[in-house]
Amino acid sequence: MRRQLEGSQAVAQAVARCRPQVVSAYPISPQTHIVEGLSDLVRTGELHPCEYLMVESEFGALSAAIGASAAGARTYTATASQGLLYMAEALYNASGLGLPIVMTVANRAIGAPINIWNDHSDVMSQRDCGWIQLFAESNQEAVDLHLQAFALAEELSLPVMVNMDGFVLTHAVEPVDVPSQVEADAFLPAFEPRQVLDPDDPVTIGAMVGPEAFTEVKVLMHAKQMQALDMVPRIAGEFEERFGRGSGGLVRTYPYPLDPAETVVVALGSVLGTIDEVVDELRAEGVDVASLGIRCFRPYPLEEIRGALCHAKRVVVVERAFAVGIGGIVGQNVRLALAGLPVPVYDVVAGLGGRAVTRRSLRTLLADVVAERIEPHRLTFLDLNHELLDRELRRMGERRKSGPHAENILRDLGVVAAGSH
Amino acid sequence: MPEERIKLYQLGTFAVGNRLLDPDERTVQSRSERSNTLTSGHRACQGCGEALGARYVLDAAMRATEGRLIAANATGCLEVFSTPYPESSWQLPWLHSLFGNAPAVASGIAAALKAQGRSDIRVVAQGGDGGTLDIGFACLSGMFERNDDVLYVCYDNEAYMNTGVQRSSATPPAARTANTKPVGDEPGNVFGQGKNAPLIAMAHGIPYVATATVANLHDLEHKVERAMELHGARYIHVLVPCPLGWGSASKETIRLARLAHETGLFPVIEAEHGEVVAVTKIRRPVPVEEYLRPQKRFAHLFGDPPRTDVVARVQAVADRNIRRFGLLEVD
Amino acid sequence: MFQVRIHGRGGQGVVTAAELLSVAAFLEGREAQAFPTFGSERTGAPVVAFCRMDDKPIRVREPIAEPDAVIVLDPTLVHQVDLFSGLDESGYLLVNTSRALAELGLDEYVKRFQPGRCATVPATEIARERLGRPLPNAALLGAFAALTHEISLDSVAAAIRERFAGVTGEQNIAAAEDAHAFLVGPTAEASRA
Secondary structure (H helix, E strand, C coil), rough: EEEEEHHHHHHHHHHHHCCCEEEEEECCCCCCHHHHHHHHHHHCCCCCCEEEEEEECCCHHHHHHHHHCCCCCCEEEEHHHHHHHHHHHHHHHHHHHHHCCEEEEEECCCCCCCCCCCCCCHHCCCCCCCCCCECCCCCCHHHHHHHHHCCCHHHCCCEEEEECCCCCCCEEEEEEEEEHHHHHHHHHHCCCCCCCCCCCCCCCCCCEECCCHHHHHHHHHHHHHHHHHHHHHHHHHHHHHHHHHCCCCCEEECCCCCCCCCCCEECCCCCCHHHHHHHHHHHHHHCCCCEEECEEEECCCCCHHHHHHCCCCEEEEEEEECCCCCCCCCHHHHHHHHHCCCCEEEEEEEHHHHHCCCCHHHHHHHHHCCCCCCCCCCEEECCHHHHHHHHHHHHHHHHHCCCCHHHHHHHCCCCCCCCCC | CCCCCCCCCCCCCCCCCCCCCHHHHHCHHHHCCCCCCECCCCCCCCCCHHHHHHHHHHHHHHHHHHEEEEEECCCCCCHHCCCCCCCCCCCCCEEEEECCCCHHHHHHHHHHHHCCCCCCCEEEEEEEEEHHCCCCHHHHHHHHHHHHCCEEEEECCCCCCCCCCCCCCCCCCCCCEEECCCCCCCCCCCCCCCCCCHHHHHHCCEEEEEEEEECCHHHHHHHHHHHCCCCCEEEEECCCCCHHHCCCCCCHHHHHHHHHHHHCCCCCEEECCCCCCCEECCCCCCCCCHHCCHHHHHHHHHCCCCCCHHHHHHHHHHHHHHHHHHEEECC | CEEEEEEEEEEHHHHHHHHHHHHHHHHCCCEEEEEEEECCCCCCCEEEEEEEEEEEHHHHHHHCCCCCCEEECCHHHHHCCCCCCCCCCCCCCEEECCCCCCCCCCCHCCCCCCCCCEEEEEEHHHHHHCCCCCHHHHHHHHHHHHHHHCCHHHHHHHHHHHHHHHHHHHHHHHHHHHHHHHHHHHHHHHHHH
16 A cells, blocks of 8 residues: 655565564664564564564674574564674675575665765675675665565575665655555565574584685575576566566666666666656756666676666766775776776765765766766766865874864864754 | 491592482483484594583483474584584584674574474573673673573683683683783783673573583583573573693593582582572582692692792682682581 | 755654655645654754655655745744755745744845745644644644645645544644634734735
8 A cells, every 4th residue: 555654664564564583673873763663563463473682782683683594584684884884794694604684774874984874885885795785766665675685585595685775765754555464475475494493303504614615605605696686687577567566676777768878877776866857857958868776786787787888978877885995886896897898987976974966966967977077987076075175184284183084074164963964 | 236327429420320329310411312412523622621511511401302402502612623514513403603693693593483483492502701701792691681582501611712722701810821821910811800700690680590510410410401491591601621721631621620619719509580599519628729730721820939829819719709609518 | 846844953843744744745646755854863953854745756865955935943043054045035934933024033034035925823832722732843734734735734634643643633733723724814914924
C-alpha cells in the first residue's frame, strides 16, 4: 500500500516483512529510526518470532549477527559511518565465512572531523570487504532492495549491504509502497542455509587455513561475487515481475533506454534524483547529456558500465567520497571500465559531509566541463570554498603551532555547528 | 576396639579409577561413553592445561545437555590447536569468528535458537584470558547485562600464549612474560594492575559464576553441570597452567593447578546473582613459594639475590584472598 | 512544484510540521517530500525543515533555496537567522507571533509582497489554549492552508489524525482550525499584510 512514510520507518517495515529471526541493534545517527522501528514491531508482536538484541557496540551487533546466521536464522542489522568502521573486522569475517547477513548502511561521513551528515566515505572505505554493495536512489528503492538483498544473500551465501543516504533518505518523508506480508512471503521463501550449526550434524566453522588453501578460499569469494553479477539482475527482474517496479539491478540510465549521449554523468545513490532533474533541464535546452546510476557497486558491473559509456564523448563522475592521496574512487573504477577507450573521465567530488549538491552547482559544473574549463583526470571538488582553504594553508605555513584545522576553519566561517545547511 | 574416625583424602588425579565412589558419582571423564568432544589429534603442547580444561568442561556440558550443545570459540590457543586445517578435533557444532567477539557470537546463536523454537539446544562460549578479559571484555559485559542464555568459559593461562606469551590483564603480579621481563625496578608484571574476572562477573549479578581448576575434576564437572541446570548468563573461570608460558614441566600441570588453589592465589568459589554461595576450602595452606618455584616465569624471584620482598608481596595477595573468601578449613 | 521552508527551534515541532504538510498533500493525491536539516538532538537550536509538493514525482533532494512559502515558528529567529533567503515577492510568509509585523521590525520587508501573502498568527497562544502546551506547529498548518490554499484544512486535519491518535489529535486539529479561522474569519483583515 502506498503511504507517505519516513524512509527509516519504511525500511523497518520492509525488513520486518522479510521475517528476520534475529535483529541486532546498536544506535548511531542516522540509522536510529530503523532499529527503533524494528524494536516496536518486535514488541507489539507484529514481527514474530524475532529476537531483538540490544548490543554493546557495532562490533557486537555484527558479531551477534554472525552467530545467529551461522545457527540458521535470517539475520539483520544496520549501521553507519563510525559504526561500520568499528565492525570492520567482523565485516571481513562475515563475508569470509559466507554468512547471508543483510545490513542497512545509512551512509554518513567518517571523522575526524566528526560529522553526522551524508556522504559515501563509510561504504567506500569498506568496498573491498567482500560484501555485496547495493545503492538506493529513493526510499522506494531502499524498501525494494531489502527484499532483494535477503534473496540475493541467501542464494549466494554472501552478506549484502544496502546503502541509503543518511538523513537525505532515512529522514525524508515521501510516498513509499511497502509490500504486504503476503507479497513478501511469495517473493522471499524461508531461509535454507548452506551451512548451519546443528547438533544433529556437527560442523566446524571458522578453522584456520594456511598457505596451502587460503588462496583458493579467497578466490572462491571472488567467484561468488562474480556470480552476483548474474544474480542481481535476475532477482531484480523477478522483483519487477511481481511488484512492477524496476528497483535494483546493476546500473540504470536516464533517459532509458540510453541514446548514446555526448556527456554522461555517473553517480550513486540519492543524488541521482537531482542529477536527473538537471539532465531534463539541459536536454530541454538542447544539451546532449544523460545520467548513469550505478546501483550495484560490488561486485562491479564493469561490462554494463563500459557498455553504457563507451560511446560518450565525456564522462563526469560525481561522487560523495574520495581516496585521500590519490583521487576519486568511483572515478578510478569507471576509468577501469573504459580502459582502452579514449573517453575522458572527469573526477568530481561533491557533497562531502552533507554539503548539498544543488542543481545550480551541477549545471555550472556541466557547463564548465563542456566548455573545457575543467580538466579531465584531475580531481575537482564541487563548491569548494577556496578562500577558507587558502587561509588555513597560510596559517599552517606561518607557524608550527597553527592549531586544529577544523576549529580554525569553523572560526573563519563564523559557525558554531548547529545544523546550518 | 573403639571407633576412630579418620578422614580419607584421595590425592593425585581423579580422572582415572574412582572405584571408591558409587557409579553415578564418578566423573564424566571416567566413563567410556563420554562424548570426547575435543577428540585426540589436536596439536596442543604436551601438558597443555587448556586442552584438559576444554575437554573436561565440554564433556560435562555435553552430558548435561545430552549432546544438544553448540560452541562459539574465540581466537587463541584452543581454537588454533583444535582446528589445524584441514582437520578439526571438535565433535560438536563449533564456530570460530574473531578474537574479541565470542560472547557476542554466542549471544547471536542463542537468539537464533530461541527464535527458531530450538532452545533445547544450549550454547557455550569459550576463550582464553586475553580474548575474554581484554579484547572481548565489552562483548562479555554486554552478554552478561543482557542475561543472554550462554555459558561462557574462560580458560585462564594468565597471558596471551598463542602469540608468544605476552601480558594480559589476567597475568599475575611478578610474572615474567615477553613484555614484562624481569628487568627494571619491578621485575616481571607490576603489582596493582589486572582484572578480577569472577568478581566482575559477579558484579553483573548474573545467575551463576564459578571458578575452578583442572586439578579438581569433580569440582569442575559439578560446576559445569550446575551451570547447565540454569538459564541466563553464566560464567566459569578455569585456571589452566601452560607449561610453555609458565616455564613448568609438562607433567606438573595438574599439580600446579592444585597448588594455585592451596596457596590461596586462585580462590575456588561459586556465586549466584552476585553472592558467594560456596567456596572450596584449603585443607592445608601452602606457602606461595612452593607454587612459584617450579615455574620459570617466577625464576627471577629466586635468583641471586633472591627477591624475598616480591615473594612476600605475592604471599600478601594470597593471604588477602584467604581472608576475603574464607578459604581456610575450620575443623 | 510548491516549496515550503519552515524555520523554528528544536522542540517546537518544526520537523513534524513539514512531515504533516507532506502527508496532507499526499492525502490530496499529490506527490510530496519532507525532510529536515539535521543535527544531533538538541532543544532550542535553530531547525529548518522543508516540504515540496507537486503533481508529478519529486526527484530533487537539495535544501529549498527558493521557497514559495516560508513559515516561521519562532519569531526570535528574525534577525538571527536568514529566514527569508530566496523568498521573492510572489511568495508567502507566515509568522507565528501575537505581535504585529512592525513590532518585529518586518513591516518594511513585507511591503514587497503581493497583498494578502504575508500573515501573522498567534499560534503559540492558540496551542496553549487547545493543547495546554506551547507547540504551535499544528496551528500554523491550519493557518498555512488558509493563507496559501495549497492544501485544505480537511487534509491538514486528516494528516494530524493519522499521526496523533485520540485526544492529542483532536486538540491539535482544533488548534489548526482556530488558526485557520483567525486568517479567514471576521477579524482576518487585521492579521494580514
